[in-house]
Amino acid sequence: MAKTNDKLIVGGKRLDGRGFDELRPITMRIRAVEKADGSAQVSFGDTEAIVSVYGPRKLYPRFLQESERGILRYRYSMAPFSCTDRIPPGNSRRGIEISKASRLAFEPVAFLDDFPTTVVDVFTEILQADGSTRVTGINAASMAMAVAGVPMRDLVAACSVGKIDGQLVADLNGIEDNNSEADVAVAMMPTKDRVTLLQMDGVLTKDELFTLLQMARENCRKIYELQKAAIKDSFKQQPDVTAVAEAAEEEAAKESQG
Amino acid sequence: MKTYAYDLLVNDKRIDERAMEEYRDIELKRGIIKNAEGSAACRMGNTKVIVGVKMGIGTPFSDTPDDGNLIVNAEFTPLASPEFEAGPPGEDATELARVVDRGIRESEAVDFKKLCITSGEKVWMMNVDIHIINHDGNLIDCAFLAALSALMDTKIPKLQDDKIMRGDYESELAVQHKPIEVTVCKVADKFLLDPAKEEEDVVDTKLTVAVREDDNICALQKQGAKDVSIDDIKRMVETAMAKSAELRKLLKE
Amino acid sequence: MDRFERGPREEYDYGRSEPQPSDGGEAAELHEHAHRTIVIPGEYIDDKKGRKLGNDVYEEGERVFAKVLGIPVISENEIKIIPMSGVYIPGISDNVIGVITEVGISGWTVDINSPYIAFLPVADGVDEFVDTNRTDISRFFDVGDALFCKISKVTKNKTTRVSMRAMGARKLLGGVLMRVKPVKIPRIIGKGGSMINMIKQRTGCVIYVGKNGVIWLRGDNKAKAIEAILTIERESHTTGLTDKIARMLGDLPGVVQPTAAAAAETKPAESEVESGVEVEEEKIERPKPAWEPANF
Numbered sequence: 001m002a003k004t005n006d007k008l009i010v011g012g013k014r015l016d017g018r019g020f021d022e023l024r025p026i027t028m029r030i031r032a033v034e035k036a037d038g039s040a041q042v043s044f045g046d047t048e049a050i051v052s053v054y055g056p057r058k059l060y061p062r063f064l065q066e067s068e069r070g071i072l073r074y075r076y077s078m079a080p081f082s083c084t085d086r087i088p089p090g091n092s093r094r095g096i097e098i099s100k101a102s103r104l105a106f107e108p109v110a111f112l113d114d115f116p117t118t119v120v121d122v123f124t125e126i127l128q129a130d131g132s133t134r135v136t137g138i139n140a141a142s143m144a145m146a147v148a149g150v151p152m153r154d155l156v157a158a159c160s161v162g163k164i165d166g167q168l169v170a171d172l173n174g175i176e177d178n179n180s181e182a183d184v185a186v187a188m189m190p191t192k193d194r195v196t197l198l199q200m201d202g203v204l205t206k207d208e209l210f211t212l213l214q215m216a217r218e219n220c221r222k223i224y225e226l227q228k229a230a231i232k233d234s235f236k237q238q239p240d241v242t243a244v245a246e247a248a249e250e251e252a253a254k255e256s257q258g
Numbered sequence: 259m260k261t262y263a264y265d266l267l268v269n270d271k272r273i274d275e276r277a278m279e280e281y282r283d284i285e286l287k288r289g290i291i292k293n294a295e296g297s298a299a300c301r302m303g304n305t306k307v308i309v310g311v312k313m314g315i316g317t318p319f320s321d322t323p324d325d326g327n328l329i330v331n332a333e334f335t336p337l338a339s340p341e342f343e344a345g346p347p348g349e350d351a352t353e354l355a356r357v358v359d360r361g362i363r364e365s366e367a368v369d370f371k372k373l374c375i376t377s378g379e380k381v382w383m384m385n386v387d388i389h390i391i392n393h394d395g396n397l398i399d400c401a402f403l404a405a406l407s408a409l410m411d412t413k414i415p416k417l418q419d420d421k422i423m424r425g426d427y428e429s430e431l432a433v434q435h436k437p438i439e440v441t442v443c444k445v446a447d448k449f450l451l452d453p454a455k456e457e458e459d460v461v462d463t464k465l466t467v468a469v470r471e472d473d474n475i476c477a478l479q480k481q482g483a484k485d486v487s488i489d490d491i492k493r494m495v496e497t498a499m500a501k502s503a504e505l506r507k508l509l510k511e
Numbered sequence: 512m513d514r515f516e517r518g519p520r521e522e523y524d525y526g527r528s529e530p531q532p533s534d535g536g537e538a539a540e541l542h543e544h545a546h547r548t549i550v551i552p553g554e555y556i557d558d559k560k561g562r563k564l565g566n567d568v569y570e571e572g573e574r575v576f577a578k579v580l581g582i583p584v585i586s587e588n589e590i591k592i593i594p595m596s597g598v599y600i601p602g603i604s605d606n607v608i609g610v611i612t613e614v615g616i617s618g619w620t621v622d623i624n625s626p627y628i629a630f631l632p633v634a635d636g637v638d639e640f641v642d643t644n645r646t647d648i649s650r651f652f653d654v655g656d657a658l659f660c661k662i663s664k665v666t667k668n669k670t671t672r673v674s675m676r677a678m679g680a681r682k683l684l685g686g687v688l689m690r691v692k693p694v695k696i697p698r699i700i701g702k703g704g705s706m707i708n709m710i711k712q713r714t715g716c717v718i719y720v721g722k723n724g725v726i727w728l729r730g731d732n733k734a735k736a737i738e739a740i741l742t743i744e745r746e747s748h749t750t751g752l753t754d755k756i757a758r759m760l761g762d763l764p765g766v767v768q769p770t771a772a773a774a775a776e777t778k779p780a781e782s783e784v785e786s787g788v789e790v791e792e793e794k795i796e797r798p799k800p801a802w803e804p805a806n807f
Contacts, residue, residue, distance in 0.1 A: 037598070057626050058626050058628070093352045093355070100353055101353075104480075104483055115600070115626065118627075147596060148596060149595065149596035149694070151552065152553065153552070155551060191555075193487065195480070195491060196485045197480060199480065200477060203364065205474060209478075214488075235595065
């Protein structure tokens with residue numbers, strides 16, 4: 001995405017009309033990939049990530065196995081068509097680094113000791129990129145892992161915060177991300193109030209950074225509530241309409257018999 | 259099985275009798291590689307890193323027609339450690355290169371505009387190649403010092419009819435800021451700096467902080483498989499900021 | 512019997528589900544104490560208060576939290592979770608259906624639908640004495656054979672052994688295998704076996720259910736039985752499921768509701784013979800009391 005010399009904040013609002021601490025519209029759904037043990041699709045505005053989790057499953061080659069605990073593998077990848085300029089398929093250095101950081105975001109969270117010699121594979125694909133892709137991926141991965149039944153201490157919620165045109169903001173979209181004075185990615189275990197991923201680029205004073213951390217903490221909690229609701233909603237009971245009708249008939253019949 | 263290093267650290271002791279926030283002996287030498295436009299070697303204790311800067315010519319990105327380019331690469335050469343294997347950079351080498359890159363790039367240590375040859379067509383490319391020579395812990399901090407020193411040592415070659423005249427220099431690379439990267443480690447509830455390899459192996463979390471001379475923070479990278487509290491982060495950032503001034507003194511002009 | 516619960520329905524009725532019975536024994540207790548809402552990993556369930564904790568919860572001080580997505584079951588003695596999903600982790604004494612993947616010298620490697628592979632030693636597979644130096648044990652079990660067997664040992668890093676020396680252990684001949692999510696097995700079995708027995712009776716199929724999520728069926732109406740089982744798997748968290756399955760199965764053609772006299776007959780009914788091949792139940796002779804279930 002290109003750099004611009006235009007202002008990012010006009011009339012006290014961001015270009016897309018949001019307030020400084022406002023998240024983009026978020027959609028979340030689970031079971032996006034039927035074959036996976038767990039999967040989820042999450043979008044923040046136009047950024048969209050889909051994640052599949054496989055495992056715990058057997059790990060080959062055997063020399064990679066750890067006898068005392070399972071291992072976690074995380075692959076972050078951007079689809080070639082996800083950005084304005086095509087991204088050649090395959091690993092990029094950026095993808096490798098983000099994969100490592102994302103994996104570490106889940107290392108303290110999963111109970112890997114429960115599954116020695118196995119692997120939990122997390123595959124994150126960014127289908128559409130409009131800023132803050134790695135945190136969107138982590139939000140989806142967290143839900144996918146929960147749905148797969150991987151035991152965890154907590155969900156992981158993640159968001160980006162940063163500084164644009166001198167203003168501290170949350171959830172940077174593409175144009176903001178590329179033209180920011182600073183951008184920070186944070187992932188947390190929301191109910192434990194612990195940080196599992198922290199990356200920052202740009203120029204910030206210590207106080208600005210500390211304010212942003214607080215902003216991230218609050219937004220991660222909001223995102224957590226959405227993740228929780230999305231997972232629970234999808235298990236909402238589907239009322240069996242026929243049964244209701246039949247039961248009601250039975251009841252009515254009994255009553256008419258006196 | 260926890261190692262003896264862990265036992266020492268949780269009792270505020272180091273394996274070499276340093277204080278918890280004390281760096282090992284640091285040596286910084288410049289101009290050690292004849293064929294590089296800029297070079298430096300940094301030794302922190304037994305950790306040794308050599309950085310060479312080669313200047314090349316390339317095309318600028320379309321949205322920044324007047325800006326030169328920075329490419330940072332790191333090789334975890336197999337001779338440096340029994341754990342390193344030959345082959346393309348793995349995730350750790352990739353991460354190190356990118357963390358060093360961000361510290362230099364985000365702090366605007368080098369004025370990219372001064373690397374413009376012909377706007378929109380030709381700019382200087384700085385290839386910063388980090389070569390690990392011996393791995394005894396704290397590679398990022400050591401590599402960063404070496405990389406920044408190497409840039410400060412870099413001279414821009416003369417151009418004659420679009421050919422680079424190697425060995426013939428027209429100016430020095432304009433390094434306008436002096437960021438320092440300090441990696442703060444946490445094990446149990448203890449914080450430490452500059453871990454030797456054995457100490458690094460038992461550390462729970464690391465936070466690399468890039469601090470500019472005006473005390474602005476230019477990059478952060480959390481590593482390690484454990485979680486931290488926001489208070490921990492604040493403390494680690496403050497520790498890094500305080501220490502960076504000390505390390506900056508090693509960068510002679 | 513399950514009844515579709517009438518009464519005011521809340522807008523967000525998270526997982527108001529049937530109590531999840533396991534092998535039948537705990538069913539009554541679960542029914543009384545089942546909490547109705549699904550919890551996600553990290554959600555607080557209750558204070559420990561000296562109770563036993565299941566595998567899918569963890570504690571921090573006195574507080575107990577969920578490790579997995581599932582339905583918490585809180586009783587006087589125990590706090591645990593019925594998970595909504597998850598792989599099968601071998602547990603000692605579990606009855607499982609495994610498939611032989613390798614024939615070794617002193618035993619067989621068995622795929623038990625788990626990240627963990629099981630081993631069946633010759634001595635636990637066959638009654639007769641076998642000189643492993645001279646015998647090719649594939650004459651007893653070969654690659655691809657399906658066995659209904661019992662987990663006899665699981666070490667700390669989940670090295671697993673199975674045994675055929677258990678009540679009902681046998682090689683499964685003919686028929687088909689299907690896999691379901693292991694966490695759905697208790698629902699498929701039902702309170703005291705009520706659900707699976709209904710399916711068996713109404714379809715006339717022989718069905719073996721492994722705790723590891725593998726099910727073996729044989730019979731003319733197995734397609735209907737399979738459909739019923741898949742429905743249970745999909746809708747396990749809903750109420751009124753038993754009625755729905757009963758309606759699905761209805762009365763199927765050609766199924767003779769077994770009478771006591773018919774059950775006494777050992778000869779398989781005509782409908783169970785497949786493609787003209789005589790089905791022969793190859794039984795392992797039940798060992799003498801040297802192996803009591805308690806020894807596993």
